[in-house]
Amino acid sequence: MEIFKKTSFWILSCAILYSIGILLFWTSDILSKGDADKISAFGSILGAIGSFFAAFVAIYLFSDWRVVKNYELVKETSLTLLNAILNINSDIESLLSITYEFENLEKAEFDEFNKMCADYSRNFMNNLIVLKSKNNLHHGLVRNFENDTKLFDKDDLELITNIFDKIATNIELVISNYYLKNQNPTGTIKQLEAIDLNKYSKMVRVKIILLNKECKPN
Numbered sequence: 623m624e625i626f627k628k629t630s631f632w633i634l635s636c637a638i639l640y641s642i643g644i645l646l647f648w649t650s651d652i653l654s655k656g657d658a659d660k661i662s663a664f665g666s667i668l669g670a671i672g673s674f675f676a677a678f679v680a681i682y683l684f685s686d687w688r689v690v691k692n693y694e695l696v697k698e699t700s701l702t703l704l705n706a707i708l709n710i711n712s713d714i715e716s717l718l719s720i721t722y723e724f725e726n727l728e729k730a731e732f733d734e735f736n737k738m739c740a741d742y743s744r745n746f747m748n749n750l751i752v753l754k755s756k757n758n759l760h761h762g763l764v765r766n767f768e769n770d771t772k773l774f775d776k777d778d779l780e781l782i783t784n785i786f787d788k789i790a791t792n793i794e795l796v797i798s799n800y801y802l803k804n805q806n807p808t809g810t811i812k813q814l815e816a817i818d819l820n821k822y823s824k825m826v827r828v829k830i831i832l833l834n835k836e837c838k839p840n
Contacts, residue, residue: 700836
């Protein structure tokens with residue numbers, strides 16, 4: 623039953639039982655008419671019972687604290703991992719967006735484009751480092767270390783980095799076309815590479831759903 627899982631139930635039960643013991647002690651004192659030996663023996667028994675219940679409550683509270691602490695660690699690790707993949711996804715979407723937005727780069731836009739690419743790329747690399755680090759911690763803390771694979775396995779990480787590499791290639795093409803256009807207006811402009819995000823998007827969606835569940839209590 624659910625009530626037996628509550629710490630408050632066991633503490634209250636122990637308090638009631640100990641109070642009954644105290645009542646029995648005073649009753650014994652009255653009935654035995656002050657017999658010192660009987661009172662002493664009963665007091666010893668009552669003290670032993672009290673110590674037993676105190677130890678029981680301490681063990682139960684420690685066990686309950688350990689469960690809560692473990693959940694907090696799982697939640698913290700999963701939440702950090704969730705934030706990392708969300709940030710990575712945001713960086714990739716931003717890089718994709720500005721690449722096509724500045725496909726026909728003009729001179730007045732050059733510095734802005736370079737800065738935005740540098741900022742998003744730096745954010746991506748920082749979040750990727752966090753992702754890999756917390757992915758290892760998640761494997762040892764949340765998953766079965768011996769039997770389960772990591773949440774983000776080798777193929778998942780390669781998929782993320784491959785998408786970034788393709789975006790980086792397009793950024794280089796945008797800059798290359800910019801210089802070509804300024805040096806040789808009649809030269810052939812290279813087309814940006816088409817990037818298929820279907821497999822990547824499905825993988826990210828699955829991971830986000832799993833991590834969302836781990837960040838919430840059962």
